[in-house]
Amino acid sequence: MSAGPGSAGNVIAALCSLFIPGLGQLVQGRILAAIFYLLLAGVLWLVTFTLLGWLGNLIACIDAALYRPRR
Incomplete structure (x- = not known):
């Protein structure tokens, strides 16, 4: 689905993780x-x-945004 950082799939995944970490x-x-x-x-x-809990949301969001699948 996602091709790498900045792709539409990663942006959607990052937004999902911002609201529900891990999604x-x-x-x-x-x-x-x-998990x-x-x-x-x-x-x-x-x-x-x-509000330190938002740190977990932010870390999950950044991880989803920067994910690059192995080929």
């Missing part, structure tokens, strides 16, 4: 990465009780 990785077919980012953001939200 963008799931859209890209990266199941383990999706990891969902758990990371969940832990940050639950443990810190602050």
Whole structure:
């Protein structure tokens, strides 16, 4: 689906991960990465009780945006 950083597929995946961490990785077919980012953001939200949880969302978003599939 995605050809590399900046492609339409990666932009859509990044937007998905911004709102639900790991969803963008799931859209890209990266199941383990999706689970990891969902758990990371969940832990940050639950443990810190602050807006630090957005850091997990942002990291997942950046990862989805910069993903380049191996050929």
